[in-house]
Amino acid sequence: MKYMLLVYLDEQALSDEDREHCYVESAQLARDLNAGGQYLDASPLHPIATATSVRVRDGRRLVTDGPFAETREQLGGYYLIEARNLDEAIVIAERVPPARFGTVEIRPVMEIEGLPAGE
Numbered sequence: 452m453k454y455m456l457l458v459y460l461d462e463q464a465l466s467d468e469d470r471e472h473c474y475v476e477s478a479q480l481a482r483d484l485n486a487g488g489q490y491l492d493a494s495p496l497h498p499i500a501t502a503t504s505v506r507v508r509d510g511r512r513l514v515t516d517g518p519f520a521e522t523r524e525q526l527g528g529y530y531l532i533e534a535r536n537l538d539e540a541i542v543i544a545e546r547v548p549p550a551r552f553g554t555v556e557i558r559p560v561m562e563i564e565g566l567p568a569g570e
Contacts, residue, residue: 453491453560454532454540459524460553462498476548477528484532489543495528524553531560 465473474495484490499517506513527549534540537557544555 452534452536453562454534454537454543455558455560456530456532456540456544456547457526457556457558458495458528458530458547458549458553459556460527460549461523462525462527464552473548480546480548481530484530484543489533491531491533493528493530496526499525527553 477493477495481490481493502517504515504517506515530543530547532540532543534543537559540557544550544557547555549555
């Protein structure tokens with residue numbers, strides 16, 4: 452089953468040096484998962500200052516700068532993994548470096564017909 456691991460953290464919690472170290476650790480985790488056949492995709496996201504939110508209400512588009520909601524932690528990146536079950540996904544999530552100072556939300560990916568297949 453596919454799981455999305457959503458990584459939330461306070462963008463200001465890391466120094467530039469700590470952030471670079473986190474990227475190195477995260478890339479190593481991705482390589483480890485790939486070697487075990489569990490890696491599907493992963494990437495950090497640019498800061499929330501670059502976010503744009505789109506809503507459609509009463510047939511009209513509303514575009515605003517920033518994330519959908521103000522929170523203490525922001526969505527900072529993701530991993531898309533293959534795991535046998537939630538327990539295995541939890542074991543992987545605890546290895547995600549930002550789990551030490553942020554939150555990793557685990558969500559099963561719904562597979563529906565009609566979507567284009569990945570490469």
